[in-house]
Amino acid sequence: MTAAPIRSVDKSGVEITSVGFNRFGFDSQVPIDVLRSLYLRPHYAARIGDSTSETLLKEDGQVEDHAVFNQGNTAYQSKSIFYPETNSISYTTLSRFTPVKLLPPSQRKRILVTGGAGFVGSHLVDRLMLLGHEVTVLDNFFTGSKTTVSHWIGHPNFEMVRHDVVEPFMIECDQIYHLACPASPPHYQFNAVKTIKTSFMGTLNMLGLAKRTKARFLISSTSEVYGDPEVHPQHEEYWGHVNPIGPRACYDEGKRVAETLTYGFQRQDGVDVRVARIFNTYGPRMNPYDGRVVSNFIVQALKGEDMTVYGDGKQTRSFQYIHDLIDGLIALMNSDETRPVNIGNGDEFTIGEFAELVREIVEKVQDEDGDKRIRRVNIIHKAIPTDDPQMRRPDTTRAKESLQWQPRWTVRMGLEEMVRYYKAKMAEGNL
Numbered sequence: 001m002t003a004a005p006i007r008s009v010d011k012s013g014v015e016i017t018s019v020g021f022n023r024f025g026f027d028s029q030v031p032i033d034v035l036r037s038l039y040l041r042p043h044y045a046a047r048i049g050d051s052t053s054e055t056l057l058k059e060d061g062q063v064e065d066h067a068v069f070n071q072g073n074t075a076y077q078s079k080s081i082f083y084p085e086t087n088s089i090s091y092t093t094l095s096r097f098t099p100v101k102l103l104p105p106s107q108r109k110r111i112l113v114t115g116g117a118g119f120v121g122s123h124l125v126d127r128l129m130l131l132g133h134e135v136t137v138l139d140n141f142f143t144g145s146k147t148t149v150s151h152w153i154g155h156p157n158f159e160m161v162r163h164d165v166v167e168p169f170m171i172e173c174d175q176i177y178h179l180a181c182p183a184s185p186p187h188y189q190f191n192a193v194k195t196i197k198t199s200f201m202g203t204l205n206m207l208g209l210a211k212r213t214k215a216r217f218l219i220s221s222t223s224e225v226y227g228d229p230e231v232h233p234q235h236e237e238y239w240g241h242v243n244p245i246g247p248r249a250c251y252d253e254g255k256r257v258a259e260t261l262t263y264g265f266q267r268q269d270g271v272d273v274r275v276a277r278i279f280n281t282y283g284p285r286m287n288p289y290d291g292r293v294v295s296n297f298i299v300q301a302l303k304g305e306d307m308t309v310y311g312d313g314k315q316t317r318s319f320q321y322i323h324d325l326i327d328g329l330i331a332l333m334n335s336d337e338t339r340p341v342n343i344g345n346g347d348e349f350t351i352g353e354f355a356e357l358v359r360e361i362v363e364k365v366q367d368e369d370g371d372k373r374i375r376r377v378n379i380i381h382k383a384i385p386t387d388d389p390q391m392r393r394p395d396t397t398r399a400k401e402s403l404q405w406q407p408r409w410t411v412r413m414g415l416e417e418m419v420r421y422y423k424a425k426m427a428e429g430n431l
């Protein structure tokens, strides 16, 4: 397997070498290569016997095969080996964790991340771990997966607990990032009552914990609180246009009531709260089958299947890369901004245009890697889901003013990296 080295440039054409920043007394800077090695390493794998696998001699004289992928000067080692003859997979443990910053106890925070094994949570966990903090992940693994954070298991700064936030949880901590809740429409509609219970009872429990421990509390809210908006772009003062009884209501209204609870605890009990309204986000570790548009389109194009645009494809979304979101969440948590803050990228596409862009990027990566395509994939249309918002774009003035945060990743750069991630998973036999 071959792949071009990854080089990303930001919106102003400057090469991205690190993410995060030193702001509000909290240093969140991490070299992009180190971060990338955490999500690309397990997947840039080769099968035993491939020219990219490496035979290592163990101390006891036995020979062990490791899949190794060289990207520039960096060797990414696989933690799984796929055996095609028996359709089985073996996992290895890492002998050494990626180095984390050594912080003095006065600066080291005890941070709870609910939903920490999910897509957004796992990227946040990587960042907080590399920065040298003590991280506890709570997850019920309904949509999260142990593999997203398994590279930290056994690390003295890391703890993973299987727990459902609808039940109370006790721990001593300084900060709580409350992310737990399914976010993809098919997942959150799968069990609507459970989704609303998670939003309400989960948030109630975590706010109770914040009240007792005096931890700062950040909730991941969503652009869906604006529903099918009549204001464009959406700013934080807009109250929204939500169908309270439609199939999306369990999520939209769940998050709205979660925000209400959050500000109730702030007013009544003085809990120190932060509210992030997250707009459509994509990136590596997104469940390839969770039904959201970015993962659907990339997987369909890579597999040579028809790409499914729902409705006429004129509805719009604005897509943000995961690293920008994590920058924004960390900045918000450590800032003094207690009002809701939109975190999203203003680059708006119709879904029809977006399908074409994804197809073009998948083809570019395939060409760079010398992959043969049997045919150009078609873009087909399917029925539009009920209450699908017609347009969505964040007004991020508040984030810019209060957090000095702005998205840096172009959609093209982010998509290219995500395509490489899924491609590597496919090569591994894992997709």
Ligand SMILES: O=C(O)[C@H]1O[C@H](OP(=O)(O)OP(=O)(O)OC[C@H]2O[C@@H](n3ccc(=O)[nH]c3=O)[C@H](O)[C@@H]2O)[C@H](O)[C@@H](O)[C@@H]1O
Residues within 6 Å of the ligand: 183, 184, 185, 222, 223, 224, 251, 278, 279, 280, 281, 291, 292, 293, 294, 296, 297, 308, 309, 310, 311, 315, 317, 351, 384, 385, 388, 389
């Ligand atoms: O990705 C996200 O961050 C957001 O995803 C969903 O919101 P939605 O915007 O509906 O996300 P998608 O399911 O990815 O759909 C985006 C658009 O693409 C369309 N779509 C989706 C999938 C597909 O295969 N084809 C397709 O045309 C949908 O109809 C919709 O108009 C969730 O409801 C949000 O909470 C979440 O924050």
